[in-house]
Each structure stands twice: as structure tokens, then as C-alpha cells.
Amino acid sequence: RATQPDEAVRSQPRTARRGNxxxxxxxxxxxxxxxxxxxxxxxxxxxDTLSPGNEFVTFSNGIAKFGLGICYDVRFTEMANIYRQKECSVLIYPGSFNKTTGPLHWELLHRARAVDTQSFVVGVAPAEDIESSYVSHAHSLIVDPMGIVISQAGKEEEIIYAKLDMEIVKATRCQIPVFDQRRTELYETIQKPS
Incomplete structure (x- = not known):
């Protein structure tokens, strides 16, 4: 852990790259x-060493719209809900949870974000490497809009697959229309300082 972060390093947000x-x-x-x-x-x-970003990144492949977060971002319901408001049907979180929080929260949080947003949620993690200075919990997974894990890796290096049927997203959102039933006028009143 750095005690005096270098400003050049600090100004660089932690990033993931989307590409081919x-x-x-x-x-x-x-x-x-x-x-x-x-x-x-x-x-x-x-x-101590990094600065946060301030941009919500989405992209579309012609079939679905995707929202991207990184690792710790999966803990924040508000961020996932913004992606839902932006009409995303798939949320992707590359991340490397540690061996303390990973077993407790990795699957739970991805399932929660899937249920919260009624979207597919993909957690992409490196394989466990016990020789590394940082040992990842691993366990990449894909969760459907009802919170069911439909594909999951173990701790070894592995590629996982699942069919992401956008009709399931539409059906889930129609059957349980939580976004239409939100009481945003009440939430804003309660949250705003008086």
C-alpha cells in the first residue's frame, strides 16, 4: 500500500478494456x-493509489445492450439500476475477489444484481493462482434475470458458455414489472437532505 501516492498514478482510474x-x-x-x-x-x-472514474460505459452488439462495471462496482445497486434505466439487458463485471470476500459475496452479489435489474449478469474472474501475491477467488459465472446461475467456472482456468436469450429478459421484466412499480418520488423525498 502506498503512503504517498504518485499523482501521475493516482490520476489513472482502474480500468478494464473492451475489445476484440x-x-x-x-x-x-x-x-x-x-x-x-x-x-x-x-x-x-x-x-491511496488510484482515482475513481466517473463514466457509465455501455455498448450494443445489435442483439443486446451491455453495461460495464469493474470488480467492486458489483456491490452498488445504484450503478446497476442506472444501467437498467439505460436499457441494458446484460451487465458485465470483470473482477478478482479475494479469498476472504469471494466465498461470501462473489456469487451472491452477481445474483442480486441480476434480480435487481432483471438482466443477465456476467462475472469474469481470473483462475486461482496460489503462487501469486494476490490469490483470486476465481469462479467466473453467468446469471440469468431470475438470479439463477446458468454457467459457472471452478477455480481453474476455464471458458464458460451460456445462451443469453433476450426474450427471457423481456418476459421477466413483463411478469414482475418492478421498474414500473418503483416509487421514485418517495425514494427521492426520503433520501434528500431537508
Whole structure:
């Protein structure tokens, strides 16, 4: 952990790259920085060395609209809901949860974001490497709009597949129309300082 972050490094947001495997088409900024302190577990403070991004990145492939977040971003319902408002049907979160929070929260959070937004949610993680200074929980997964894990990797390097049928997104949103039933006027009144 850096005690005096270099401003050149600090000004660079943590990013993921979206592209065709050879050329990055877009740099995706991480919105939320990972600052945690779990006694007996892990202490990590990205804000000592990184600055957060402030852009919600979407793209479309002609079949679906995708929203992108990075790792810790999956913990924030508000961000996922913004992607739903932007008409995304697939949310993708590349990330590497640690061995403390990973077993507790990795699957739970991706399933929660799928149910919250009634979207497919994809969690992309590196394989576990016990020789690395940072050991990833691994377990890439794909979750359907009802919160069911439809494909999941183990801790080894693996490619997972699933059919992402956009009709399932439409049907789920029609059958349980939570976004139409939200009471945003009430939520805004309660949240705003008086």
C-alpha cells in the first residue's frame, strides 16, 4: 500500500478494456474504489493509489445492450439500476475477489444484481493462482434475470458458455414489472437532505 501516492498514478482510474481480443476499443473506468479493512482478513485501500472514474460505459452488439462495471462496482445497486434505466439487458463485471470476500459475496452479489435489474449478469474472474501475491477467488459465472446461475467456472482456468436469450429478459421484466412499480418520488423525498 502506498503512503504517498504518485499523482501521475493516482490520476489513472482502474480500468478494464473492451475489445476484440487484439485491440482495445474502449477503456472502462472503475467507478468505485476498493477500500476495505476486515480484521483478521484483508486490508486494502485502492484510494491511496488510484482515482475513481466517473463514466457509465455501455455498448450494443445489435442483439443486446451491455453495461460495464469493474470488480467492486458489483456491490452498488445504484450503478446497476442506472444501467437498467439505460436499457441494458446484460451487465458485465470483470473482477478478482479475494479469498476472504469471494466465498461470501462473489456469487451472491452477481445474483442480486441480476434480480435487481432483471438482466443477465456476467462475472469474469481470473483462475486461482496460489503462487501469486494476490490469490483470486476465481469462479467466473453467468446469471440469468431470475438470479439463477446458468454457467459457472471452478477455480481453474476455464471458458464458460451460456445462451443469453433476450426474450427471457423481456418476459421477466413483463411478469414482475418492478421498474414500473418503483416509487421514485418517495425514494427521492426520503433520501434528500431537508
Amino acid at each position: 481480443g487484439q485491440t482495445a476499443l474502449r477503456v472502462v473506468p472503475r467507478i468505485h474504489l476498493f477500500d476495505i479493512d476486515i480484521p483478521g482478513g484483508i486490508t486494502f485501500k485502492e484510494s
